[in-house]
Amino acid sequence: MTNWTQAKGPGDSPKSNAITDVACPFCGLVCDDLEMARDETGLKVTKNGCEKAVAGFERNVNGAKPQIEGRDVDLETAMRAATDLIGASKLPLYGGLGTDVDGIRAVMALADKTGGVVDHALSEGQYRNFRVLQTRGWVMSTLTEARNRADVFIIVGSDLHKLHPRFFERIVNVETSLLTEQPAKRTVVFIGKGLDQSAVKGPRIGNIITLPCELNRVGEIIAALAAEVRGAPIGGDNVAGVPIADVRALAELCQKAAYPVFAWAPPSLAFDNADLVVSMVSDLVKDLNVKGRAAGLALGGNEGAISAGAVSSWQSGYPLRMSFASGKPDYDALRYAIPNMLATGQGDLLVWIASFSPDLGPPATKIPSIVFGTPGLKLAQTPSVYIPIGTPGADHGGRIIRVDNVVSLPLRNLGRSSLPSAANLLGAIELAL
Ligand code: SF4
Known part of the structure; x- marks a missing residue:
């Protein structure tokens, strides 16, 4: 059995019970002064956490099982099914993208290898900024x-x-x-x-x-x-x-x-x-x-949107809504918007990643879907394959870019669960293809 659990990240320290200077990944501010306690029931935010942080860190994520068509399976079986679906897809759509820097790097590598399209779930809002930045420039703090x-x-x-x-x-x-x-x-x-x-x-x-x-x-x-x-x-x-x-x-x-x-x-x-x-x-x-x-x-930039946009720009030269289908990065903010592509019957597989909030569920779609999601993720329909993943900064270490785009912060493994990271799972699929 392959061990995909417990990705290592900067500041991994799952042992002590009182934890200080915790960076919070649940919105774009990434406040880094939270204090926590950990016991057998899970994490407790003891200082400096807002209600969003409490909801994010204190959520029970234990017990979620990988599934194929709604039936519980082991992780190995789910990963094999996901790999087969991605390998057979002519145009996979990689959406959601609620993940950290390592996770989005793994998405980009997999999309590059499989000729896929990448688009974040919050791109529509992001483009209210991107269009101005691209056409007129701005003076930002x-x-x-x-x-x-x-x-x-x-x-x-x-x-x-x-x-x-x-x-x-x-x-x-x-x-x-x-x-x-x-x-x-x-x-x-x-x-x-x-x-x-x-x-x-x-x-x-x-x-x-x-x-x-x-x-x-x-x-x-x-x-x-x-x-x-x-x-x-x-x-x-x-x-x-x-x-x-x-x-x-x-x-x-x-x-x-x-x-x-x-x-x-x-x-x-x-x-x-x-x-x-x-x-x-x-x-x-x-x-x-x-x-x-x-x-x-x-501001904005929740659900890892800033990390996704930044990594896409570093690696491909373009922001999100980009396709590798031609064998090289092809950018078109209208053509490669995944909601539009799904509505017009483009793409033959939706691969959805959502590791932070359970609200970032995938849209209903007629094409097969693979969901790498935090336990409790709201699902509009039963996906072909569901694999529960950890949250960077709670279940495994990682790194995330703050909303102002100038600072990337390390996220610590707080030992909340042993759920695997999106980066590890997607990286394993890429290697297997
Ligand atoms: S959710 Fe946002 S505002 Fe609240 S603690 Fe986390 S980073 Fe700070």
Whole structure:
């Protein structure tokens, strides 16, 4: 029997019961200050974990069995079936891609060998950023720079607290700064109605300003703001229901600020042509940099999306939505979107990888599917083969890239289970083909 379990990673330390400085892989922030306890019942987050981290680390993942067509089998049998299906496929679609750097490297190698297509489950949101980056470029900050320098945070139509529950605690309301011993209070501006402000509190928080437009009209506010900054103010008394005087006041605030940071999360901008909002914010930031300093901060990047995009770019020269079917990397963001390919009958096998959250289940499809998934993964239908895998940073070691794309963090094996890593299983399949 091949031993695929317990992949080794940096910082492997499954022995001690109290664990400090744990990096959390359950959202793109990858907070690295969590504390845990481990006993025979599993892991317990004892400090610095948000509800998402608690749900991720404390989930019971024991007892899941590999399956073929819904019947329990041993791992060896499931791996053989998966290898046969992948070997016979003419156009395998590698989707989900909720994994770490090692996992996505293994996906890329396998897709290269089998002439497959690679696309992350959250690419649709990511492309609201990619299209702007590819066509216009942008001026961006990092979590560390924003945490230390920003005096005004402008949250653009995004429920950051929901996606990243510790964003305001870790980045905005921080008591110390690398740059001064007496950091000033910060202004936080929300553009959009109904965004969760409950975490915007503490000694560093000054004014909280809300421009309460509908979320799908955030772009109108940004356009009016940009017009004010360019010295070409628009007429009328309101924009998207927000008094023009408030937009004007925000323009003035941005121009007077030392380092305003515009933060958004692409998954939150879920309306038509949302990339235009990202584009307008990016242009506004560039305009503010003519006389002062400003930056954007794109968040999101959960489920290993940043690692997947980065590794694809390093290895193929292209971001995700890329095909190896021609024998070399072929990039087309529309043609190789797996949801579109499934809807139009392209591909003959779906290989889905989801190692973090049980919510990243594969879509229903008429073609056979192999799911490498965390136990409890929501499945729309019974896959041809299901193989339970571990979560990097809980069940095995690994490495993940943070949402700001500048830092990769080691993830430790916390010994939660002996589930195998996606990297080990996919690597074994590649070797067997
Ligand atoms: S904010 Fe994100 S990275 Fe930080 S503890 Fe919560 S889920 Fe983990």
